[in-house]
Amino acid sequence: xxxxxxxxxxxxEKIVLDGVDIExxxxxxxxxxxxxxxxxxxxxxxxxxxxxxxxxxxQVWFDGTDITNFSVDERARMGLVxxxxxxxxxxxxxxxxxxxxxxxxxxxTVSALEVKKEIEKIxxxxxxxEALLARGVNDGFSGGERKKLEILQMKVLKPKMxxxxxxxxxxxxxxxxxxxxxxxxxxxxxxxxxxxxTHYQRLLKFLKPNKVVVLRRxxxxxxxxDEVVTKLENQGYQVYE
Amino acid sequence: MxxxxxxxxxxxxxxxxxxxxxxxxxxxxxxxxxxxxxxLSEKVVSEISIRxxxxxxxxxxxxxxxxxxxxKKIPGWGADLSEVNFENIHYYLxxxxxxxxxxxxxxxxxxxxxxxxxxxxxxxxMLAGVKGQYDSEVIYGSLKKNLEDKGVVFLSMDEGLKQYExxxxxxxxxxxxxxxxKLAALNTAVWSGGSFVYVPKGLDVGMPLQAYFRxxxxxxxxxxxxxxxxxxxxxxxxxxxxxxxxxxAASLHAAxxxxxxxxxxxxxxxxxxxxxxxxxxxxxxRSWVGENAKMKWVDGNLGSKTTMKYPACILAGRGxxxxxxxVAWAGKNQxxxxxxxxxxxAPQTTSRIISKSISKAGGRATYxxxxxISRGAKGSRSKVVCDALLLDEKSRTDTYPMNKxxxxxxxxxxxxxxxxxxxxxxxxxxxxxxxxxxxxxLIVNGFMDDVxxxxxxxxxxxxxxxxxxxxxxxxx
Numbered sequence: 001x002x003x004x005x006x007x008x009x010x011x012x013e014k015i016v017l018d019g020v021d022i023e024x025x026x027x028x029x030x031x032x033x034x035x036x037x038x039x040x041x042x043x044x045x046x047x048x049x050x051x052x053x054x055x056x057x058x059q060v061w062f063d064g065t066d067i068t069n070f071s072v073d074e075r076a077r078m079g080l081v082x083x084x085x086x087x088x089x090x091x092x093x094x095x096x097x098x099x100x101x102x103x104x105x106x107x108x109t110v111s112a113l114e115v116k117k118e119i120e121k122i123x124x125x126x127x128x129x130e131a132l133l134a135r136g137v138n139d140g141f142s143g144g145e146r147k148k149l150e151i152l153q154m155k156v157l158k159p160k161m162x163x164x165x166x167x168x169x170x171x172x173x174x175x176x177x178x179x180x181x182x183x184x185x186x187x188x189x190x191x192x193x194x195x196x197x198t199h200y201q202r203l204l205k206f207l208k209p210n211k212v213v214v215l216r217r218x219x220x221x222x223x224x225x226d227e228v229v230t231k232l233e234n235q236g237y238q239v240y241e
Numbered sequence: 242m243x244x245x246x247x248x249x250x251x252x253x254x255x256x257x258x259x260x261x262x263x264x265x266x267x268x269x270x271x272x273x274x275x276x277x278x279x280x281l282s283e284k285v286v287s288e289i290s291i292r293x294x295x296x297x298x299x300x301x302x303x304x305x306x307x308x309x310x311x312x313k314k315i316p317g318w319g320a321d322l323s324e325v326n327f328e329n330i331h332y333y334l335x336x337x338x339x340x341x342x343x344x345x346x347x348x349x350x351x352x353x354x355x356x357x358x359x360x361x362x363x364x365x366x367m368l369a370g371v372k373g374q375y376d377s378e379v380i381y382g383s384l385k386k387n388l389e390d391k392g393v394v395f396l397s398m399d400e401g402l403k404q405y406e407x408x409x410x411x412x413x414x415x416x417x418x419x420x421x422x423k424l425a426a427l428n429t430a431v432w433s434g435g436s437f438v439y440v441p442k443g444l445d446v447g448m449p450l451q452a453y454f455r456x457x458x459x460x461x462x463x464x465x466x467x468x469x470x471x472x473x474x475x476x477x478x479x480x481x482x483x484x485x486x487x488x489x490a491a492s493l494h495a496a497x498x499x500x501x502x503x504x505x506x507x508x509x510x511x512x513x514x515x516x517x518x519x520x521x522x523x524x525x526x527r528s529w530v531g532e533n534a535k536m537k538w539v540d541g542n543l544g545s546k547t548t549m550k551y552p553a554c555i556l557a558g559r560g561x562x563x564x565x566x567x568v569a570w571a572g573k574n575q576x577x578x579x580x581x582x583x584x585x586x587a588p589q590t591t592s593r594i595i596s597k598s599i600s601k602a603g604g605r606a607t608y609x610x611x612x613x614i615s616r617g618a619k620g621s622r623s624k625v626v627c628d629a630l631l632l633d634e635k636s637r638t639d640t641y642p643m644n645k646x647x648x649x650x651x652x653x654x655x656x657x658x659x660x661x662x663x664x665x666x667x668x669x670x671x672x673x674x675x676x677x678x679x680x681x682x683l684i685v686n687g688f689m690d691d692v693x694x695x696x697x698x699x700x701x702x703x704x705x706x707x708x709x710x711x712x713x714x715x716x717x
Contacts, residue, residue, distance in 0.1 A: 082672055102675055
């Protein structure tokens, strides 16, 4: 569903990806691992079309369309959405308004009341305090609440392709399980493809990847199944030095 | 009743040929019954007064205004007014009746905006200054009778002066004297049009009075003068103006509004100003508020090139309260220099100012406010909240609060915030599939929420829509 070919990109004059190929199919979980500064977050930002990053070579294909030059919002409306590592606070814009607007911009006819009910239902599943829904998005939210809110949005927006950037950072084990359940649900019931960015293995106990890809200095240095995770567990990233 | 409350004043006389240097080059061929020569002189001022058949004391006031205008300097503390050429303005124009300009002369962007906000055909022509008068006799007829039965006086200022000379003489220029500032002096000298309102004791007018319904043959707008007297225990909501873009060839608007809110009375005065973007909008608005009386100004400034406007309340009676809710939008090439003044003269007086401004595309929004708590105003309270939102790096906001507290045992609170819409915030919203301008609109609406809640609903809805149109860059 998403296919990256020979991607070379830079941000602020610095090359962050140096010829990356990666592919994630529908209903598939691909874990993208690598040490800090390996280019994981850069790749996710480039995939969603963050204009700060400049693609020098290569293409991004989504659902058979070359989306390399598509804007962030166009990609999102096509069904390519990211859960952010550090979701920003937007005072004054409530969760409900954000979701309602996102659905309507997709061209869906939805009633505000139905959306409100659905959001409340999902919030309960995620054990996210309902009072937060009337607040500004992420405004005064704890780290864990922010991550849950990301998952809440995904469950309403039902993306075809979900990029999950370091969702495990700052989550306790209970919250991690809730978040992972949310993602598993999208994969199983929505056939959503997931690119899971993490540099810890603990998340992979809850989310079983079909494939693991290791990135280092902007290049794919390894890929495979569980054995890659085991290798990393035992030897760390030094193995790729 | 239209939601777009068009402004009768924005029609033929001002719209056409007032300024030969008119930037957009619409040389309208309108014939005038009388056209004063450019510039100001005693002769021009006398001519205005005589043609209007005014009493001598008004002529004297006008001449006094002229003298002060000539002596006073342009205010140096506010917006840049160096482009205003006072010598290049016709200060009085009386169009021949039935004269009209052509719809084809109206700029395209104005027409497009009318389409977008859905102004009915009949009103469009009036708003664009094609029609001198808007035929609202049908609506107005019954309203007029209803008001008359209650004893409410609602006339053009010129007509008010004719019919209620002694009332006008008693109040005119007492809360905004000619010597207040150069523009108030100018208005005193050359005023034309505006409204005269008197609400009798104990009467609640009920429905809002709108300038829209007041048909005055003599088109005002440029130097309108409004005088409102709410007698003891009465209640009034007055709505001025028009939120569709008021197209005017006149590049200077210097209006004066004086309001008297007597003991136990309550007045709300609402404006959404959306002048065309060549206009210098320099307005003096002030109210005198008596014992336990309430005054509330709701002031939205979206249009014009430069606005200087600081609605004021003189809290003169014990327990008087004053409030200003101000919303300003400063887009490309715009400077909205707005704010409020609260002068506490009596004990237990309260005031509240909420100001919200949004700047985009290099626009500049300035909040300028003054709170004065005079000696003797014990137990008074004042609260000021001014929030500014910057939509990009090019835009600017400034805050100039001034507090003069000369009494003890008072409470004065001031909160000010400046927030900037960050690229990160926009990226976040866009990453959910929301287009950029819609993402901005969400943030702006959120920012305005607490002040919009206090504005009459129709205005609030419309203001939101106008701001969204502004953000798409499509309002003329």
